[in-house]
Amino acid sequence: MLLSQKLCYKYALITFMFFGIQGIVSTGGALDTVFPDFPNPVPFIAGRSFHLNISIMWPLFGITGIVYYFFGREAGREMYSLKLIEANFWVFLVTIVTILGSFMFGFNEGIEYLEAYRPLKLGVAVSICILFYNLIRTYFVARVPKSRATLVSILAGSFTLIVFFLPNILRYAHPVAEEFIKFWVVHLWEEMSLELIGTGVLAAVVVTLPGIQRTTIENIIYLDITVMVLTGILATGHHYYWAGGPFYWIWVGGAFSTIQVVPTLLLLYSIIKTVKLQYFFQLEQREKIAMAMIGCSMFYHIFGAGLMGFLMAIPAINKYIHGTYITSAHSHLAVFGVFGFLVLALSYYIFFSEIVLDKSSYWLSWAGIFLLNGGLLIMSIALLVAGGLQSHLWYVVGLTVGETNQAIFPWLLLRLAGGLTYTTGSSILTYIIIRKTWSNFSLCFPSLKQLEQQRKLELQDLHAGFQQISIAGNNLSRVLRRTKVLLDKYLKLK
Known part of the structure; x- marks a missing residue:
């Protein structure tokens, strides 16, 4: 390591x-x-x-x-x-x-x-x-090779984090300009920067699985990078319209939002084609937990972020659902469902690299994942129904905001139940990590001095090993020369 x-x-x-x-x-x-x-x-x-x-x-x-x-x-x-x-x-x-x-x-x-x-x-x-x-x-x-796709993807995503964030430190006299720039973080960080980084690190994990060929994954990554950059920048347009931009932005954003799910589908297709299900059962416990959460991320990426985002971006639909609880449902599925699960999966994978995952923590982790998914789905379904009712009661029935809030109260109550379920799952996973940290504090917080000393010791061991090989080589050389002399004498006497 x-x-x-x-x-x-x-x-x-x-x-x-x-x-x-x-x-x-x-x-x-x-x-x-x-x-x-x-x-x-x-x-x-x-x-x-x-x-x-x-x-x-x-x-x-x-x-x-x-x-x-x-x-x-x-x-x-x-x-x-x-x-x-x-x-x-x-x-x-x-x-x-x-x-x-x-x-x-x-x-x-x-x-x-x-x-x-x-x-x-x-x-x-x-x-x-x-x-x-x-x-x-x-x-x-x-x-x-500098062209390794995982490195390029991570670098591109990390660089765009800076590019899109720095303008948000400045002040702008016009509120529309400020809103435009805001979505470079709110939308482009998620739809492009984190997508690029996430694709790179996910590929770095996937290439270690049995049956996966790096060349296949890297070809897909380069195609994904191209599509992510193009669609990420232009799909943000449907936010610009509601921030005060020209009307054409809602059509540009809607059109390119339809393509945003393509990179994930390509990566998922290549994984399914090259990895057999039997390999999952051969993985270690921490890898099974990590892969399960990565699977959850893929699911919400396709259905919660991709498909729902596509439907919401259609101008004729966006006109009526913008600002309703449907937007909130999409945000939960896209932000936590996609990147939340991915970050948790890889953080879990990292944390238990050297720390032992005992049986009770393993089963508690599965319980936490189950509760997180259950809570997220309950919340999202409740918010979707509440948002649909808001749109119908406002635009069709003609109720006031106060009357609409009374009508959707049961669904907000269900959303609260989903939140409690979600929080139970998040608390379980957090408890597992904190409990393991308590008994492995020095491993979790190593000092740089200790690491440098460890590096020196490893270098000394390597140097000693090479010296032993060199000595052994010299001894072998002398033995071979002595053998040759004896063999020559033997042939002469014969």
Whole structure:
């Protein structure tokens, strides 16, 4: 195992901790939506900002550790700087905690999903810049072909994280311009940047499975990159129309949204064609859990993000469902269903690389996955029905917003039940990780000094091994020369 990979355990740990916190906070928000008069220590606005921002930040934090874990392995060498990996962890962690904490004290800029004060956004910018710099320096000295698709995909995604985020640090006089730029993070991070990174790291996992040929996967990845960049940028157009842009944007966005599911279908098709189901049962326990969550991510990617996103982007439909609970259902399925499950799967895979996964934790993990899926589906179905009723009661029946809210109350109650189920699942998985960390703290938080000493010892062992081989070679050479002399004497005497 590379030393840089040992620094990724704590990324996985904090990812699960943020994930567990998000479940608890979101349940509180759902409770406040159903029972607005119920005493709540956190104001709704602060809680909503907290929920929206943590839903972006914990997958991004997790994907940072995941990239460090797999990029070095794909590059065939250690990451350029272990110190930068360590610095990246603490800068990003402090930034996220400060942003989330500031919401609780009422510091809010009012830009949905990007409510953090601009000085705090600089912390996010610094974090993703450190990530890209470490990756590109490693890429330049990689011991594999520079054209390796997994490396190119991860680098492209990491670079676009910076490109789309930096403009959001600036201020804009016109609110339409500010809304346009906002969707570069809210939509393009998900639909392009994280797609590219996720495809790269997922391929890095898949190529280790029996029956998978790297060349097949890499050909698919290059096609996926092309489609992701084209569709990701133009499909964002359906947001521009509602932000105040020209009418043609809703048609451009709708047209290219129909193609966005193609990259996932291509990757899924290549995996199905090359991997046999029997291989799944031959995997280790942690790999089975990880592959199960990756399977969940694929499912929601196709149906929750792809198919539903396509239907919602059709202008004739989008006109009536925009701003309803249907949008909320799509957001839950696309953000958590796709990237949440993928980040959890790979973080779980990383965390249990050296830490032993005991039998009770294994079965609890399956229970957590089952509850997460059950809760997510219950929430999404309830929100879909509530959103459909909103559209019908507003536009067809002509009810007021207050009357409509009374009519959809049972479905919001069901949504709360789904949230409680989801939170139970997230709490179980978080508990497993924290419990294992407690008994493996030194492994999860190794010091750089210890790792450097370990590297020196390994180098010394290698040097000693080469010396032994050299000595053995010299001895063998002398034996062969002595044998030749004796053989010559023997032939002369004969």
